[in-house]
Amino acid sequence: MRIVAVTACPTGIAHTYMAAESLEVAAKAAGHEITVETQGSAGSTPLSAEELAQADVAILAADIGVKGRERFAHLPIVEGPVKRGINDAAGMLAEAQAAVDAKPAEDPAAKLDTTGKLQANPAMSSVVAPGYKPGKGAMLRQWLMTGVSYMIPFVAASGLLIAIAFLIGGPEIATKVNGGAFDGQTYKPIADLSDIWGQVGIAGVLFKIGNLGFTLIVPVLAGFIAYGMADRQGLAPGLIGGLLADSVKAGFLGGIIAGLLAGAIVLAINRVPVHKNVRGIMPTVVTPLVSTLIVGVVMIAVVGSPVASLMGSINGWLEDLNGSSAWILGGVLGLMMAFDMGGPVNKVAYSFGALTLAGPTGNQEVMGAIIAAGMTPPLALALSTVVAKKLWTTEEREAGKAAWLLGASFITEGAIPFAAADPLRVIPSLMAGSATAGALSMALNASSPAPHGGIWIIALVGSPGLWLLSIVAGTVVSAVCVSFAKTVRRAPAATATSSAGAAPTTLTTAVQG
Amino acid sequence: MTITTADLVELELPAGIDRARATAILAERLAASGRVTDRDGFLADVRAREEQMATGLDGGIGIPHARSAHVAEASVAFGRSADGVDFGAEDGPATLIFLIAAPDGAGADHMKILGALARKLIHAEFKDGLRGAPDAAAAATIINEGVGA
Numbered sequence: 001m002r003i004v005a006v007t008a009c010p011t012g013i014a015h016t017y018m019a020a021e022s023l024e025v026a027a028k029a030a031g032h033e034i035t036v037e038t039q040g041s042a043g044s045t046p047l048s049a050e051e052l053a054q055a056d057v058a059i060l061a062a063d064i065g066v067k068g069r070e071r072f073a074h075l076p077i078v079e080g081p082v083k084r085g086i087n088d089a090a091g092m093l094a095e096a097q098a099a100v101d102a103k104p105a106e107d108p109a110a111k112l113d114t115t116g117k118l119q120a121n122p123a124m125s126s127v128v129a130p131g132y133k134p135g136k137g138a139m140l141r142q143w144l145m146t147g148v149s150y151m152i153p154f155v156a157a158s159g160l161l162i163a164i165a166f167l168i169g170g171p172e173i174a175t176k177v178n179g180g181a182f183d184g185q186t187y188k189p190i191a192d193l194s195d196i197w198g199q200v201g202i203a204g205v206l207f208k209i210g211n212l213g214f215t216l217i218v219p220v221l222a223g224f225i226a227y228g229m230a231d232r233q234g235l236a237p238g239l240i241g242g243l244l245a246d247s248v249k250a251g252f253l254g255g256i257i258a259g260l261l262a263g264a265i266v267l268a269i270n271r272v273p274v275h276k277n278v279r280g281i282m283p284t285v286v287t288p289l290v291s292t293l294i295v296g297v298v299m300i301a302v303v304g305s306p307v308a309s310l311m312g313s314i315n316g317w318l319e320d321l322n323g324s325s326a327w328i329l330g331g332v333l334g335l336m337m338a339f340d341m342g343g344p345v346n347k348v349a350y351s352f353g354a355l356t357l358a359g360p361t362g363n364q365e366v367m368g369a370i371i372a373a374g375m376t377p378p379l380a381l382a383l384s385t386v387v388a389k390k391l392w393t394t395e396e397r398e399a400g401k402a403a404w405l406l407g408a409s410f411i412t413e414g415a416i417p418f419a420a421a422d423p424l425r426v427i428p429s430l431m432a433g434s435a436t437a438g439a440l441s442m443a444l445n446a447s448s449p450a451p452h453g454g455i456w457i458i459a460l461v462g463s464p465g466l467w468l469l470s471i472v473a474g475t476v477v478s479a480v481c482v483s484f485a486k487t488v489r490r491a492p493a494a495t496a497t498s499s500a501g502a503a504p505t506t507l508t509t510a511v512q513g
Numbered sequence: 514m515t516i517t518t519a520d521l522v523e524l525e526l527p528a529g530i531d532r533a534r535a536t537a538i539l540a541e542r543l544a545a546s547g548r549v550t551d552r553d554g555f556l557a558d559v560r561a562r563e564e565q566m567a568t569g570l571d572g573g574i575g576i577p578h579a580r581s582a583h584v585a586e587a588s589v590a591f592g593r594s595a596d597g598v599d600f601g602a603e604d605g606p607a608t609l610i611f612l613i614a615a616p617d618g619a620g621a622d623h624m625k626i627l628g629a630l631a632r633k634l635i636h637a638e639f640k641d642g643l644r645g646a647p648d649a650a651a652a653a654t655i656i657n658e659g660v661g662a
Binding site: 010011012013014015016017018020021022025038040041063083086087141142389390391392393394397398 | 553554556557558561562564565566568570571576578579580581582583613615617624627628629630631632633634635636
């Protein structure tokens, strides 16, 4: 038989090529013709249209999404993890043979239409290798990492633009662009973007670009989580679901939900057997339509309203808390700021502070505590990537460099890439430090008359020394907590002799090759 | 471009070590040769890869690896263990361990040579040659000749 195959693995330097070699050797030994496309780091020679058209069967040995999977829609597919391609190439070939034998005689014209484009073959069947089940934890982490690595450039570009805007335009630039009150001055928002140059200059332009860019963070996270799960079919429902997560103020945690949901729905739809007349329009019309509809309705109806009522009740609870000790209020606000970094809980805390600032009492201490608590998470992660760098991947350490400036500018979102990749370890650690910063700032009567700006409003802050002290204390607390949390079950390889090897057993035993 | 040297070969890994330790020993060799610029950073990248999926393969092979910003040149450090080190393969511990270091953002040439090495690992005569290599220099020669360098 004639076989086309794709091999792919996460790093693309070893397994991809081993599986390719193994399949080629086994196919040659059994007298089959095979062409393998290695989707690895060395670049690959794509399968030619001719090879695809003449093939009898496709073998996919991959641990990550196969690029251009739709090219095999006309073929029976034998699929398994990349390790199976290495360890059991003969078994995959036998399955491929069985799939070819099981296929009824076909109409050769169905393979290529008049334009030479591949058409769906009515006899298409999919043979998925039994036992292809990487562990749930490993899969989940991989999906989240896919979303996070696509998200990081958006956070860095947008966040740094905002920080630069603060640097050259002063912290009031945000209010000048979006409107509102800043240190007793009221500004009207820029209504027409074409006026922005004339009204607020280059700093305003930078701020606007960054500010708008930020609205893409959650959609991109959600979209590429879904992409990691279901390849390009996941992108539309994921991005739109993420956009809705943002609209219903569900933050990045809502975005993770949207992304996972979108991916799962696409995968589920692809399992439903459909009539051959519909099959051709499934990937381009039906799947995106149905999956987007379901994700969208869930985000609005199932996620949206509880988030709204949650925000309402937390706000009421904060009002009650307002009368108690200042440090308790500061601590609670700190916990909230770090919980979801731009999500609903964070937003309630922030607007509580902003309303207090604008309200009849004109209390500035609440805002001081909130800014301190919001600066802490990125700063703490930046610190941890420097002092405990072996706990972080290269990508995270690069993100850590930007996080210094993002944290200093009160752009709490700088912590999201770290939190989204490993929420259970990172979020509680960040909450501890932000609570420390918030409680200290309140207890020490530091105050801010400005609703944002981070370190750049230091000249306006009341008791700036004590305010900085709160921020540093919170940063250290979070950095210590997160560094410690990261060592739990993930001991550093350089020092560990037993724990690291034994640690990720749930992950390592997950793949049955 | 050679991907390994005798200095990067450790034919007698100590008994009773785990995969983190074995990886660290080999990474030390890469760092000492200057092919890895930051041992700890590189190890973190290798560990992140290892946690996605264990790199042990049937037939006593372990291939911890990473693309990392801390790698200067495409390299492989080779370790042999008489007792075997568990790399998560189903058929038992690995006796031949290849720590593969790929520079981040490197050109296709670096990657091709590592791809060639990976392809060699399938072949029994290549593995048998390494199992029987009398000294580090001989093992390094087998690997370099195997990838055609």
